[in-house]
Amino acid sequence: MLGITALGGYTFLRKAGLSYAGPVQGFDTALPIPPILERNNSGPEAGRYQITVENGENSFFPGYKTSTLGYNGPCLGPTIKVKNGEKVKIKVDNNLSQKTTVHWHGLHVPAKWDGGPRQEIAAGATWSPEFTIDQPAATLWYHPHAMGLTGEQSYRGLAGLFIIEDELSDGLDIPDSYGIDDFPLILQDRRFFDDGRFAYAQNMMDVIHGVMGNYLLVNGTIWPNLDVPKGLVRLRILNGSNSSIYRISFRDSRSFFQIATDGGFQEKPVELKQLVLSAGERAEILVDFGADAPGSANSLLIDQLPGNKFEAMQFRVRSEPGLIFTIPEKLVSIDWLEEKDVSKTRTFRMETMSRGIGMMKRGGQLTINGRNMDLDHINEQVKLGTTETWEIENVSAMMIRLPHSMHLHDVQFQILDRNGRKPPLSERGRKDTVLVPPGESVRIISRFDDYTGIYMYHCHLLEHEDNGMMGQFEVVA
Ligand code: C2O
Ligand code: CU
Numbered sequence: 001m002l003g004i005t006a007l008g009g010y011t012f013l014r015k016a017g018l019s020y021a022g023p024v025q026g027f028d029t030a031l032p033i034p035p036i037l038e039r040n041n042s043g044p045e046a047g048r049y050q051i052t053v054e055n056g057e058n059s060f061f062p063g064y065k066t067s068t069l070g071y072n073g074p075c076l077g078p079t080i081k082v083k084n085g086e087k088v089k090i091k092v093d094n095n096l097s098q099k100t101t102v103h104w105h106g107l108h109v110p111a112k113w114d115g116g117p118r119q120e121i122a123a124g125a126t127w128s129p130e131f132t133i134d135q136p137a138a139t140l141w142y143h144p145h146a147m148g149l150t151g152e153q154s155y156r157g158l159a160g161l162f163i164i165e166d167e168l169s170d171g172l173d174i175p176d177s178y179g180i181d182d183f184p185l186i187l188q189d190r191r192f193f194d195d196g197r198f199a200y201a202q203n204m205m206d207v208i209h210g211v212m213g214n215y216l217l218v219n220g221t222i223w224p225n226l227d228v229p230k231g232l233v234r235l236r237i238l239n240g241s242n243s244s245i246y247r248i249s250f251r252d253s254r255s256f257f258q259i260a261t262d263g264g265f266q267e268k269p270v271e272l273k274q275l276v277l278s279a280g281e282r283a284e285i286l287v288d289f290g291a292d293a294p295g296s297a298n299s300l301l302i303d304q305l306p307g308n309k310f311e312a313m314q315f316r317v318r319s320e321p322g323l324i325f326t327i328p329e330k331l332v333s334i335d336w337l338e339e340k341d342v343s344k345t346r347t348f349r350m351e352t353m354s355r356g357i358g359m360m361k362r363g364g365q366l367t368i369n370g371r372n373m374d375l376d377h378i379n380e381q382v383k384l385g386t387t388e389t390w391e392i393e394n395v396s397a398m399m400i401r402l403p404h405s406m407h408l409h410d411v412q413f414q415i416l417d418r419n420g421r422k423p424p425l426s427e428r429g430r431k432d433t434v435l436v437p438p439g440e441s442v443r444i445i446s447r448f449d450d451y452t453g454i455y456m457y458h459c460h461l462l463e464h465e466d467n468g469m470m471g472q473f474e475v476v477a
């Protein structure tokens with residue numbers, strides 16, 4: 001039942017009809033829940049964790065094998081779950097035959113443990129970061145970040161969640177039993193060759209527009225199902241795709257409540273019917289299945305903007321209610337940064353040059369402030385302990401209107417405005433990645449505290465990042 005489609009000389013696996021088409025064989029695989037990474041020691045000293053980056057093989061379709069990369073397994077990685085204030089020591093063994101890095105996306109850690117392109121782990125080598133968690137409860141993630149290899153290594157399977165809890169999150173009366181009423185959903189679209197191999201970026205169009213997949217994986221599985229209690233359910237959603245923007249909704253258009261942005265809880269739940277996440281962004285939502293008939297099904301719809309429409313997974317409501325929760329009125333209070341405290345304003349122009357696209361190669365025409373990423377060049381120096389406004393503009397060259405998704409390492413920022421207007425409620429909170437549509441401009445505010453050193457900022461559309469849409473800021477004392 002899998003069809004084949006030919007495009008630009010390549011043949012890809014394809015299912016027929018993509019208008020929220022249901023699965024070829026029914027939603028018959030249970031959604032895998034990434035295991036929580038076990039601590040290798042106990043007691044009050046730093047928690048010790050092991051991560052091995054390895055080659056693997058996975059079957060995404062019956063009868064097809066795909067060679068993959070994974071952390072502690074063939075595909076994706078375990079969920080790291082820690083408490084604010086906890087000291088962690090992570091031993092990372094790179095068993096690949098090429099370099100990699102492990103970047104803690106959204107974590108506020110010293111620059112040398114950030115896992116960006118400056119912290120390469122050579123093939124066969126080990127890297128042992130250690131840091132103290134010093135930020136509120138949040139759903140963060142980790143992924144590779146070696147120069148020029150981020151897109152491909154991520155595409156082949158490297159990504160995992162990094163969950164922080166704290167006293168406030170413990171005190172909230174919301175679902176928090178991992179895998180029971182609190183579920184991670186890692187969303188990624190993929191394209192496959194007709195022999196089952198991943199069809200990563202093949203040509204310039206793939207680089208410019210990102211590699212558009214025609215299959216949607218949830219936690220590494222196509223068309224999974226998930227049994228949910230008849231009650232309130234928490235979903236921790238990561239857009240873990242390389243370059244896609246997803247609009248997320250439910251088949252019956254029901255409302256749900258967003259409770260967290262990238263870097264933690266919002267002040268109060270935000271009622272929505274659809275949610276847009278660009279590559280790299282996260283959101284936590286509460287969905288109420290309490291009024292659903294036992295045995296009834298609903299599904300998660302994902303629109304790739306612009307692109308395919310996926311009926312990504314199915315929820316099946318159990319007869320047992322689980323624990324009883326109600327939507328809280330209030331979650332946490334956020335220390336809003338204020339413009340009166342800003343000591344410097346910077347402008348970042350994200351630009352795709354129309355000229356020379358046809359001959360663009362690695363390090364070509366995707367720029368920030370007219371420059372390509374250069375590891376030997378520090379683009380910005382930021383003074384430790386200061387607050388800054390960064391104005392991010394998506395400059396659309398004639399004919400080429402591409403979205404970008406700006407991500408800063410080291411900090412959680414706040415969005416001041418989009419095109420001069422206050423951001424939507426769904427973006428009010430701690431953020432580390434922000435969608436900047438073509439022609440738009442977004443102003444963010446951030447404090448640079450605690451650590452000096454060199455960090456990255458870049459477009460989180462990984463094909464853009466790998467092709468130079470990245471820069472470095474150095475926090476100096
Ligand atoms: Cu999620 Cu610099 O990365
Ligand atoms: Cu990051």
Ligand code: CU
Binds near residue numbers: 403405459461464469
């Ligand atoms: Cu971009």
